[in-house]
Amino acid sequence: xxxxxxxxxxxxxxxxxxxxxxxxxxxxxxxxxxxxxxxxxxxxxxxxxxxxxxxxxxxxx
Numbered sequence: 480x481x482x483x484x485x486x487x488x489x490x491x492x493x494x495x496x497x498x499x500x501x502x503x504x505x506x507x508x509x510x511x512x513x514x515x516x517x518x519x520x521x522x523x524x525x526x527x528x529x530x531x532x533x534x535x536x537x538x539x540x
Contacts, residue, residue, distance in 0.1 A: 483508040483536070485515060487526040496521060509536045 480501040487496035496519065502508035512528035528537035 481508070481531050483512070483531065484529045485512045485526070486528075487516065487519075487521045487524045489524065495524065496526070505530055505534070505536055512537050 480503060482499050483502055484499050485496060486494060489495055496515075498515075500508070500511055500515070502511050508528060508530065512526075513522075516522050516524075516526055522539070525540045526537070527535060527539075529535055
């Protein structure tokens with residue numbers, strides 16, 4: 480398992496989510512990140528999900 484990072488921001492730049500989670504691979508991490516954002520009702524906020532190597536898997540501004 481690899482550790483991925485999910486971050487979400489308010490319009491003023493304030494971090495509202497900054498959490499790490501485990502996933503087997505990039506596709507699973509992207510699905511997990513979208514699920515977490517949906518559960519927190521943050522899909523419309525600026526967010527990103529990055530891999531352990533720094534690859535941007537998910538981004539919305």
